[in-house]
Amino acid sequence: xxxxxxxxxxxxxxxxxxxxxxxxxxxxxxxxxxxxxxxxxxxxxxxxxxxxxxxxxxxxxxxxxxxxxxxxxxxxxxxxxxxxxxxxxxxxxxxxxxxxxxxxxxxxxxxxxxxxxxxxxxxxxxxxxxxxxxxxxxxxxxxxxxxxxxxxxxxxxxxxxxxxxxxxxxxxxxxxxxxxxxxxxxxxxxxxxxxxxxxxxxxxxxxxxxxxxxxxxxxxxxxxxxxxxxxxxxxxxxxxxxxxxxxxxxxxxxxxxxxxxxxxxxxxxxxxxxxxxxxxxxxxxxxxxxxxxxxxxxxx
Amino acid sequence: xxxxxxxxxxxxxxxxxxxxxxxxxxxxxxxxxxxxxxxxxxxxxxxxxxxxxxxxxxxxxxxxxxxxxxxxxxxxxxxxxxxxxxxxxxxxxxxxxxxxxxxxxxxxxxxxxxxxxxxxxxxxxxxxxxxxxxxxxxxxxxxxxxxxxxxxxxxxxxxxxxxxxxxxxxxxxxxxxxxxxxxxxxxxxxxxxxxxxxxxxxxxxxxxxxxxxxxxxxxxxxxxxxxxxxxxxxxxxxxxxxxxxxxxxxxxxxxxxxxxxxxxxxxxxxxxxxxxxxxxxxxxxxxxxxxxxxxxxxxxxxxxxxxxxxxxxxxxxxxxxxxxxxxxxxxxxxxxxxxxxxxxxxxxxxxxxxxxxxxxxxxxxxxxxxxxxxxxxxxxxxxxxxxxxxxxxxxxxxxxxxxxxxxxxxxxxxxxxxxxxxxxxxxxxxxxxxxxxxxxxxxxxxxxxxxxxxxxxxxxxxxxxxxxxxxxxxxxxxxxxxxxxxxxxxxxxxxxxxxxxxxxxxxxxxxxxxxxxxxxxxxxxxxxxxxxxxxxxxxxxxxxxxxxxxxxxxxxxxxxxxxxxxxxxxxxxxxxxxxxxxxxxxxxxxxxxxxxxxxxxxxxxxxxxxxxxxxxxxxxxxxxxxxxxxxxxxxx
Numbered sequence: 001x002x003x004x005x006x007x008x009x010x011x012x013x014x015x016x017x018x019x020x021x022x023x024x025x026x027x028x029x030x031x032x033x034x035x036x037x038x039x040x041x042x043x044x045x046x047x048x049x050x051x052x053x054x055x056x057x058x059x060x061x062x063x064x065x066x067x068x069x070x071x072x073x074x075x076x077x078x079x080x081x082x083x084x085x086x087x088x089x090x091x092x093x094x095x096x097x098x099x100x101x102x103x104x105x106x107x108x109x110x111x112x113x114x115x116x117x118x119x120x121x122x123x124x125x126x127x128x129x130x131x132x133x134x135x136x137x138x139x140x141x142x143x144x145x146x147x148x149x150x151x152x153x154x155x156x157x158x159x160x161x162x163x164x165x166x167x168x169x170x171x172x173x174x175x176x177x178x179x180x181x182x183x184x185x186x187x188x189x190x191x192x193x194x195x196x197x198x199x200x201x202x203x204x205x206x207x208x209x210x211x212x213x214x215x216x217x218x219x220x221x222x223x224x225x226x227x228x229x230x231x232x233x234x235x236x237x238x239x240x241x242x243x244x245x246x247x248x249x250x251x252x253x254x255x256x257x258x259x260x261x262x263x264x265x266x267x268x269x270x271x272x273x274x275x276x277x278x279x280x281x282x283x284x285x286x287x288x289x290x291x292x293x294x295x296x297x298x299x300x
Numbered sequence: 301x302x303x304x305x306x307x308x309x310x311x312x313x314x315x316x317x318x319x320x321x322x323x324x325x326x327x328x329x330x331x332x333x334x335x336x337x338x339x340x341x342x343x344x345x346x347x348x349x350x351x352x353x354x355x356x357x358x359x360x361x362x363x364x365x366x367x368x369x370x371x372x373x374x375x376x377x378x379x380x381x382x383x384x385x386x387x388x389x390x391x392x393x394x395x396x397x398x399x400x401x402x403x404x405x406x407x408x409x410x411x412x413x414x415x416x417x418x419x420x421x422x423x424x425x426x427x428x429x430x431x432x433x434x435x436x437x438x439x440x441x442x443x444x445x446x447x448x449x450x451x452x453x454x455x456x457x458x459x460x461x462x463x464x465x466x467x468x469x470x471x472x473x474x475x476x477x478x479x480x481x482x483x484x485x486x487x488x489x490x491x492x493x494x495x496x497x498x499x500x501x502x503x504x505x506x507x508x509x510x511x512x513x514x515x516x517x518x519x520x521x522x523x524x525x526x527x528x529x530x531x532x533x534x535x536x537x538x539x540x541x542x543x544x545x546x547x548x549x550x551x552x553x554x555x556x557x558x559x560x561x562x563x564x565x566x567x568x569x570x571x572x573x574x575x576x577x578x579x580x581x582x583x584x585x586x587x588x589x590x591x592x593x594x595x596x597x598x599x600x601x602x603x604x605x606x607x608x609x610x611x612x613x614x615x616x617x618x619x620x621x622x623x624x625x626x627x628x629x630x631x632x633x634x635x636x637x638x639x640x641x642x643x644x645x646x647x648x649x650x651x652x653x654x655x656x657x658x659x660x661x662x663x664x665x666x667x668x669x670x671x672x673x674x675x676x677x678x679x680x681x682x683x684x685x686x687x688x689x690x691x692x693x694x695x696x697x698x699x700x701x702x703x704x705x706x707x708x709x710x711x712x713x714x715x716x717x718x719x720x721x722x723x724x725x726x727x728x729x730x731x732x733x734x735x736x737x738x739x740x741x742x743x744x745x746x747x748x749x750x751x752x753x754x755x756x757x758x759x760x761x762x763x764x765x766x767x768x769x770x771x772x773x774x775x776x777x778x779x780x781x782x783x784x785x786x787x788x789x790x791x792x793x794x795x796x797x798x799x800x801x802x803x804x805x806x807x808x809x810x811x812x813x814x815x816x817x818x819x820x821x822x823x824x825x826x827x828x829x830x831x832x833x834x835x836x837x838x839x840x841x842x843x844x845x846x847x848x849x850x851x852x853x854x855x856x857x858x859x860x861x862x863x864x865x866x867x868x869x870x871x872x873x874x875x876x877x878x879x880x881x882x883x884x885x886x887x888x889x890x891x892x893x894x895x896x897x898x899x900x901x902x903x904x905x906x907x908x909x910x911x912x913x914x915x916x917x918x919x920x921x922x923x924x925x926x927x928x929x930x931x932x933x934x935x936x
Binding site: 001002003004005011015022023046048049051052053135136148162164170173186188190197198264267268279 | 317409432528541566607608663701
């Protein structure tokens with residue numbers, strides 16, 4: 001007799017989900033944001049189909065304001081594992097005058113993230129997309145299914161979800177409809193970090209503390225990642241040892257002051273932390289059901 | 301005295317994170333469900349567990365405090381329930397309306413909690429939440445005692461096969477922590493539980509709101525000597541041993557074939573243990589082989605157990621694909637195309653006996669038809685009620701037939717191979733969840749008689765390609781007239797044909813059937829089966845039936861080899877058909893003398909993509925027949 005640990009159970013469940021989708025969907029894709037959850041998801045996808053490579057491409061929705069280190073990590077990972085990468089980006093952002101400094105967060109995330117994502121899904125005809133969402137992240141996520149349906153217009157209807165029983169997933173859908181699949185639904189932030197540590201998963205160095213040029217604005221510490229960062233009058237970048245708990249567009253993602261350069265110390269800080277990981281994201285602020293509204297619009 | 305709480309200790313995290321991580325990497329997982337009525341304090345209890353396990357951060361707490369002031373029901377105190385009431389719409393109503401999953405962890409275990417609502421109409425959600433749970437916490441309001449809902453939830457929990465039951469007598473603070481009250485409730489519950497087959501449960505007096513006996517024993521209940529809730533949840537046996545002691549079964553999810561040298565069968569082991577060298581049998585084909593290797597990303601294994609996702613390679617080149625089950629050679633599961641099951645209906649649209657639904661069990665998806673229920677079970681009294689169908693949130697027992705044998709085990713023996721879902725073929729909604737009780741003997745005993753003269757031989761002898769020309773359309777649309785004309789012309793071309801219509805079927809084969817929806821479905825099913833046999837005999841079969849429902853036409857299509865079913869839509873508008881009214885039926889229907897008449901008080905679902913469509917307004921029957929024949933020739 002062998003007792004499986006909680007991480008072994010979660011891993012087996014995620015692998016099962018990956019395989020069900022590949023067996024039943026016609027044209028799946030994995031949303032690869034290059035963050036820690038995506039890294040765990042990619043690791044699980046590689047396990048699910050080993051010795052074959054994951055039989056689907058990666059789709060990265062790049063806002064154009066991604067951290068430099070993140071893009072380097074993305075390209076290296078794709079090369080190393082022989083993955084197919086599709087990049088979705090709003091090429092007209094500059095002409096439309098959209099940027100993270102002047103544009104309101106709702107319009108910005110719609111124009112730079114949600115719309116390019118929807119366009120890419122439609123253009124490639126993907127009928128299933130893996131996302132790294134976890135139910136512990138946010139109240140609206142706690143009730144989302146593992147297989148979550150989207151209308152042809154990519155909308156989510158929280159009142160009309162299919163019941164999910166045992167480990168039987170109903171992947172049937174009409175033409176034009178698609179499924180968002182969340183293999184990490186039952187993982188928590190702590191599980192993710194423990195698994196990264198246990199499996200030695202390579203993650204973007206931004207999660208580790210390092211002296212970085214920063215400014216403090218509206219209670220958030222922002223990293224001046226490149227010369228496009230617009231300094232306000234009197235602002236002078238200060239070098240601080242910081243790291244990130246979550247990665248979004250760099251001018252919108254708050255860093256935390258930290259000396260943690262090792263995995264165990266990151267986990268230690270997380271466990272002792274007093275704020276939740278999404279707090280570092282300007283996009284989630286606003287009324288408390290805002291994530292639900294965005295999800296209905298097609299956000300992941 | 302308080303027992304020490306085993307929630308995470310900040311001291312260890314701060315002092316020795318490596319020791320902490322090591323400890324937490326060996327935790328097990330327990331999934332449980334909480335059941336209770338609307339006011340039993342379920343959300344408050346879960347909120348309390350999250351709060352005490354430090355799964356709530358300061359920013360969430362701040363949001364909670366402001367939410368509590370705005371929506372809360374606890375005055376100035378923090379309303380823990382708001383932590384778990386997720387979607388905006390339900391927050392407005394102040395109730396949870398769906399299944400939500402919550403997570404918390406202690407030093408010994410990670411917990412996944414399915415939070416399900418307690419209203420009468422949400423049997424569906426409870427069954428969904430319970431399907432993945434190892435344990436159920438049944439909440440009772442100490443002031444109210446065992447209620448109808450308590451009995452209903454307990455029975456559902458037992459039905460879904462949850463073996464561990466905790467009776468949490470909540471709101472003890474509101475009855476002055478009175479032992480007599482607690483004892484009376486427990487004894488009341490025991491009498492009921494034993495009656496439905498729950499032989500064992502653990503009763504704990506708690507207050508979710510005040511925190512008594514949640515993480516530690518409370519000074520307010522000195523008379524209680526059992527474990528605190530968390531302590532109990534941490535120590536319940538999670539059945540690894542029982543699962544692994546069963547015979548080996550792995551439903552094949554996907555065949556992994558990255559190159560010519562490797563062919564592996566990927567799946568999640570449903571039960572038992574498998575070792576390299578073990579003899580295995582592929583079900584339903586019955587072919588045997590031995591396990592050559594158990595491949596994982598982390599290296600080959602010598603042994604794998606229930607609950608692991610692996611890839612198995614076999615020593616022989618045997619046929620095996622998605623839907624097959626790899627099983628212990630000496631003790632394989634059964635395969636049958638007929639079985640009896642208990643099922644829960646989960647859709648607004650009621651069950652249609654006789655209609656084909658997708659049935660998914662393990663990795664198998666087949667078409668299943670369901671007989672009218674033997675009975676419905678009243679969730680409150682557990683009485684057996686006569687039923688012709690099942691509506692939303694009803695539970696019943698019926699016989700199921702599938703279009704090909706499926707591999708299964710009774711649900712009681714194996715949840716993974718005994719539980720199934722039904723999917724509506726048109727809306728794609730998950731409409732029911734079922735649990736197989738037993739195989740019907742008659743299915744096991746009817747083996748296909750291998751025939752030496754094949755359907756190809758039959759057709760070859762007649763020098764033609766079999767077809768089923770399925771005419772569908774409103775009453776009076778001209779189906780029979782056109783079909784008759786098509787048959788005449790084919791006959792002149794020396795084709796072997798046969799026309800099935802209402803006249804030669806309703807008076808004989810189907811004379812026991814009326815015109816209710818269920819009977820009309822059965823009528824079409826039988827016609828489909830007869831047409832299939834005739835096509836097997838090499839004939840070109842013409843059928844002229846209204847066949848108003850897409851699902852049944854699809855069912856017949858699915859019975860036949862690809863391309864053999866030709867759907868011909870005799871597209872006559874209702875007003876034209878009614879204007880003709882050859883048999884005077886429309887008039888009678890309009891006068892209310894004829895019930896369930898298609899087009900009047902029963903729907904007609906026109907084909908979406910018929911192979912052939914004929915317009916009888918612009919064409920004579922002869923022209924329509926010619927038009928059809930031009931499209932189906934050469935038929936050789």
